[in-house]
Amino acid sequence: MVGFWHRLGTKGKALYSATLSPPFSSPLNLPHIWVPTQTPHRPLSSGxxxxxxxxxxxxxxxSGKPIAKDIKLRVAAEISRMKAAIGRLPGLAMVLVGYREDSHAYVHIKLKACNEVGIETSIVQLPQDCTQDRLIDVVSSFNSNPSVHGIIVQLPLPQHLDEETIINFVSPEKDVDGFHPLNMGNLALRGREPxxxxxxxxxxxxxxxxxxxxxxxxxxxxxxxxxxxxxxxxxxxxxxxxxxxxxxxxxxxxxxxxxxxxxxxxxxxxxxxxxxxxxxxxxxxxxxxxxxxxxxxxxxxxxxxxxxxxxxxxxxxxxxxxxxxxxxxxxxxxxxxxxxxxxxxxxxxx
Amino acid sequence: MVGFWHRLGTKGKALYSATLSPPFSSPLNLPHIWVPTQTPHRPLSSGxxxxxxxxxxxxxxxSGKPIAKDIKLRVAAEISRMKAAIGRLPGLAMVLVGYREDSHAYVHIKLKACNEVGIETSIVQLPQDCTQDRLIDVVSSFNSNPSVHGIIVQLPLPQHLDEETIINFVSPEKDVDGFHPLNMGNLALRGREPxxxxxxxxxxxxxxxxxxxxxxxxxxxxxxxxxxxxxxxxxxxxxxxxxxxxxxxxxxxxxxxxxxxxxxxxxxxxxxxxxxxxxxxxxxxxxxxxxxxxxxxxxxxxxxxxxxxxxxxxxxxxxxxxxxxxxxxxxxxxxxxxxxxxxxxxxxxx
The missing domain is CATH 3.40.50.720 (NAD(P)-binding Rossmann-like Domain)
Structure with a gap:
């Protein structure tokens, strides 16, 4: 169907239009991206x-390992540069409620990775039966703490806690998981940057x-x-x-x-x-x-x-x-x- | 492929899951929905x-006309009931920048419809070269006006105004167009209600x-x-x-x-x-x-x-x-x- 979308350029006073925004930039805003050697442009038709x-x-x-290693090295280098320039480090706060083996394993992996690159971490662990208000208090204290730049509420939460309400309380400026509806809306809407x-x-x-x-x-x-x-x-x-x-x-x-x-x-x-x-x-x-x-x-x-x-x-x-x-x-x-x-x-x- | 999705019910400790939320309710929250007579359940295979x-x-x-008529009648009845009960009417505010024939036509249609059902309206029309600050001032005054329950910034805006910034200023509680990223994010995320x-x-x-x-x-x-x-x-x-x-x-x-x-x-x-x-x-x-x-x-x-x-x-x-x-x-x-x-x-x- 030659010319179908091409004709989009010719539309006049349309109430609804399928306008374009430029391709979304690479998610990473760091220089010197590692790419695998000898990898041709993927033709999507081999094999x-x-x-x-x-x-x-x-x-x-x-493999994700060399990419992860490359990103970690670059994040670590940026953190060193920031520390040298302004004497500050990034801080990540995590909240865990109750005990789940998988959640603890994920938190452990995140802690280890933060430690490798120089991100400061703090963890608050609350009992399985903690109240929603108590959890919100913890999130709020992280929201107002200027040394904390990212907040993770480890999911899933126990059934008696309302996940949506808790995520709403995470400041969108510290929502490193990207689950806040404001960030999700800005991801859905072209022309906006979450x-x-x-x-x-x-x-x-x-x-x-x-x-x-x-x-x-x-x-x-x-x-x-x-x-x-x-x-x-x-x-x-x-x-x-x-x-x-x-x-x-x-x-x-x-x-x-x-x-x-x-x-x-x-x-x-x-x-x-x-x-x-x-x-x-x-x-x-x-x-x-x-x-x-x-x-x-x-x-x-x-x-x-x-x-x-x-x-x-x-x-x-x-x-x-x-x-x-x-x-x-x-x-x-x-x-x-x-x-x-x-x-x-x-x-x-x- | 019998049983593919059925097996979803059997999954164990999955990091990522394709869980379900109940079907989203009908967009209208009003009783006595009109439906066309003699319309069978659509089999998607006739003709x-x-x-x-x-x-x-x-x-x-x-045809949308009988549906629109039905909704208007029901909205009007609800507005009468609200007026009788609490002495209040819904209010819709519209902002127009410059002159576009299509935009004025749409605003005219909206005004007429509001008038038919008993919604109070106010319109602010700003010159084509108005500043972003002036437009934000107008939106902010509608945000803080308790008689205004819906705000429409008629799109498209002149090129020198940043549509995203303006929409961000519309209170999500009065965003009857549903374009605010918070409402859009809550639309994208199942389990949430925009x-x-x-x-x-x-x-x-x-x-x-x-x-x-x-x-x-x-x-x-x-x-x-x-x-x-x-x-x-x-x-x-x-x-x-x-x-x-x-x-x-x-x-x-x-x-x-x-x-x-x-x-x-x-x-x-x-x-x-x-x-x-x-x-x-x-x-x-x-x-x-x-x-x-x-x-x-x-x-x-x-x-x-x-x-x-x-x-x-x-x-x-x-x-x-x-x-x-x-x-x-x-x-x-x-x-x-x-x-x-x-x-x-x-x-x-x-």
Whole structure:
């Protein structure tokens, strides 16, 4: 259909218009981005010979580890520069309610990463039965503390606490998770810049950009619509001008829609649910699933796996993120980057 | 793929999940909804006999006029009840900058509708070269005026004024257009309720619901992504659990994607751009385009037409909104409904 969208330029007095904003800038505002060597611009069509029907294991493994390492090094360098110039460090505050093994594991990973780059941290741990008012008091005290530039309320909260109300109380200026509705609204609205973009979609885009996957104009499918990952990734991919379809539990025949996608982002939470015959040969897959499966051979008795059946997918796709070691490490480094950005804003340091 | 999404119920400790919220309630919070008589539940598959390839003009014309009339009657009745009970009326304030024929026409329509139902209105008209500070002063005075429950800054603004900054200044509690990022974020995030939903998507959903079009699980395509219509309609359709794909100027082969859609919402701004061979037989079409085309036979020299080639489409689709007389009248009635809701909230009147 030559000229369909081209004709958009010719429209006159339209009440509604499909105007454009420039492509959203790279989520990272730091110089000297690491890119993998010898990675060609991704054609979105390798790995499968249509003529012979033969597959070849040519899929590029989009490891997040070198990207995370690179971001951490650059965040650490910026923090050193800030400390030398104005004698200040970024500060991240975390609130944990009750005890959940997975939440504690995530908090531990975040603490370790902050320590590596020089971000000051403080944690408040409240009992499982703490009141909503008590939790709001803690958040409010972090809001008014000038040494705190990022606040994380570790989710999920116990059932008796209202997650939305608590997130509303986090100052949008310190909302490094990007879950406040004001930041989410500014992410949805083109032409606006949210103060923070959630870390998981930032990580997804960063992986795609660093591995030189073309996003603009591509058909992208996001499976799942959580605010942590699926919803916000849909919004961010759309800002990068992908044509985005968001699938969820009510979607009929999801595999048919997934099979037409150039880029597949999975945020389901079920191990190995996405099989190779759902994937278009040459597609690029970003697997956001982090699922624990029993594994008697592992010293911990379980291992972590993604939503996508990796062994099958690598025979079909042109690029895929592994789990673990794909999106996860980049998510953590994005949290450091968001916290640094917040501190720079607070101190007017550029 | 039996059991794919079913298995969602079995997931364990997933970092990311595709959890559900209940279907978003009908945008209108008023009793006694008018529905067309003798309208069966829409099967999304009439109008075309696959066996013979013959089309029949069985498309239902989804007129917005009776719906708008019904909503206006109910809003007027609620306003009478409020006046009798507490002696107060809803108030809508509008700000116009400079002179644009289309903007003045829209404001005129809104004023007339407000007058019909008993909403008090005030308009401030500023010169084309007014400063941003002056415009903000006007908005701020409306924000602090307790008799004003809704504020509309008529868009587009002259180039020297920053639309985003101005919209940020509209109190989210009086943002009857629903364009404030806080309301947009709360629309995007399931489980949250925005204070206001933009009128165009509300009108779209209202038309679908009243004409008994099933939304849940259907493939919906929204062509265009303006905040006024396309973007917010994508978000609202998704809250109603449609599988939504949002198309825009960078989309490759839009007609292929449109052809797979059960529900097509057009927000392009180009007359007759969507042709019948782009539409799936039996699809439901909501045409949000309001385009002026020259017409020497019209006393005004022009007539209004939609984005969809109506004469072609009615031979293929199962239901379609006309232009004019489809979405437009419902949009205006939604503005009245939003203003009434705001006044009720302000006065604690239920």
């Amino acid at each position: 499968f010979h249509r003529a012979t029907g033969q597959t070849q294991s040519a899929a590029e493994i989009m 103060l923070f973009i959630p870390c998981a979609p930032k990580a997804c885009i960063e992986l795609l950009l660093r591995y030189r996957v073309e996003i603009i104009g591509k058909n992208a499918v996001v499976i799942g619509r959580s605010k942590i990952a699926g919803l916000s990734t849909s919004l961010l991919l759309q800002r990068h001008h992908a044509t985005v379809s968001t699938l969820h539990s009510f979607t009929n025949n999801p595999e048919q829609i997934i099979r037409r996608a150039d880029i597949v982002v999975s945020d389901v939470g079920i191990p190995n649910i996405v099989r190779c015959d759902w994937l278009m040969p040459g597609a690029v897959v970003v697997d956001m699933g982090t699922n624990s499966v029993k594994d008697p051979n592992s010293p911990r008795g379980f291992r972590t796996t993604g939503d996508v059946c990796y062994e099958e997918a690598i025979k079909v796709v042109s690029a895929i993120t592994p789990v673990p070691g794909g999106v996860g490490p980049v998510v953590i480094s994005m949290l450091l980057s968001n916290t640094l950005d917040s501190a720079k804003r607070a101190y007017g340091f550029t | 075309f006999h696959r066996a013979t390839g013959q089309t029949q003009s069985a498309a239902e014309i989804m 204070l206001f939903i933009p009128c165009a998507p509300k009108a779209c959903i209202e038309l679908l619901l009243r004409y008994r079009v099933e939304i849940i699980g259907k493939n919906a395509v929204v062509i265009g992504r303006s905040k006024i219509a396309g973007l917010s309609t994508s978000l609202l359709l998704q809250r109603h659990h449609a599988t939504v794909s949002t198309l825009h100027s960078f989309t490759n082969n839009p007609e292929q994607i449109i052809r797979r859609a059960d529900i097509v919402v057009s927000d392009v701004g180009i007359p007759n751009i969507v042709r019948c061979d782009w539409l799936m037989p039996g699809a439901v079409v909501v045409d949000m385009g309001t385009n002026s085309v020259k017409d020497p036979n019209s006393p005004r020299g022009f007539r209004t037409t939609g984005d969809v080639c109506y004469e072609e489409a009615i031979k293929v689709v199962s239901a379609i909104t006309p232009v004019p007389g489809g979405v437009g009248p419902v949009v205006i009635s939604m503005l009245l409904s939003n203003t009434l809701d705001s006044a009720k909230r302000a006065y604690g009147f239920t």
